[in-house]
Amino acid sequence: MRWCISSPSSRGRVAIFERGNGDVVEVGYDMLVGADGVNSRVRKSLEESVPDFTVRQREDHMAFKTIEIPIMGMEEADESWKERFHVINSEVGCIGAAPRPGGKLTAVVILPSSGKTSFGALMKTTQDVRGFFGRHYPSAFGGEGPSVEVAKDFHERRWEGVGLPPT
Numbered sequence: 001m002r003w004c005i006s007s008p009s010s011r012g013r014v015a016i017f018e019r020g021n022g023d024v025v026e027v028g029y030d031m032l033v034g035a036d037g038v039n040s041r042v043r044k045s046l047e048e049s050v051p052d053f054t055v056r057q058r059e060d061h062m063a064f065k066t067i068e069i070p071i072m073g074m075e076e077a078d079e080s081w082k083e084r085f086h087v088i089n090s091e092v093g094c095i096g097a098a099p100r101p102g103g104k105l106t107a108v109v110i111l112p113s114s115g116k117t118s119f120g121a122l123m124k125t126t127q128d129v130r131g132f133f134g135r136h137y138p139s140a141f142g143g144e145g146p147s148v149e150v151a152k153d154f155h156e157r158r159w160e161g162v163g164l165p166p167t
Contacts, residue, residue, distance in 0.1 A: 063113040063159040067133075068150060069097055069105040069140045090136040092117060097140075107140065111159075119159050126152045 017025045046053045071082060086097040086105060097105035112118050123129045126148060134145035145151065 061113050062110055063119060063161055064108050064110045065119060065154060065157055065159050067107050067109060067146065067154045068100070069107050069146075071099075071103045071105060088137050088140055092122075092136050095137060095140070113159070113161060123155060126155045129155045 013029055015027050015029055017027065043055055047055070082103070083099050085099070088095050088097065088107075093110060095107045095109045097107035100106050111122070115121065123132050129151040130145035130148070132145070133141055133151075134143065146154065
């Protein structure tokens with residue numbers, strides 16, 4: 001999966017993929033679908049190289065922030081558990097958490113970008129951040145929410161938009 005498209009072509013219907021180590025592969029295609037996020041490298045490459053290429057993207061008025069979650073009390077867990085993607089649900093939504101080296105998960109928290117359940121409304125202070133995670137995702141931080149340092153970092157980081165149309 002660590003391949004990056006470097007040169008799509010609509011005429012020859014060939015996509016050139018490059019790997020970080022310099023490996024290059026040319027692949028013929030009937031349809032090329034890019035699903036690499038809001039700031040898509042695939043879309044940017046297609047816009048630059050394919051005439052009359054158009055993009056349609058849905059705006060959903062959601063926002064996200066990331067937070068590191070330590071894997072707590074899992075010393076005896078199966079090693080594969082530490083390599084899995086985790087989803088933690090609550091009444092306000094869910095967070096998705098990908099494993100990172102060093103026994104941590106990087107969790108993506110998605111909330112509306114405005115309104116009573118937005119980051120700004122629910123988490124006005126570092127203490128609000130700790131309370132939010134302690135209430136809504138108690139298993140993520142051992143029931144107490146993140147440390148003051150992690151909560152402060154989360155609170156100060158600006159949220160990013162999700163699904164916004166390209167400019």
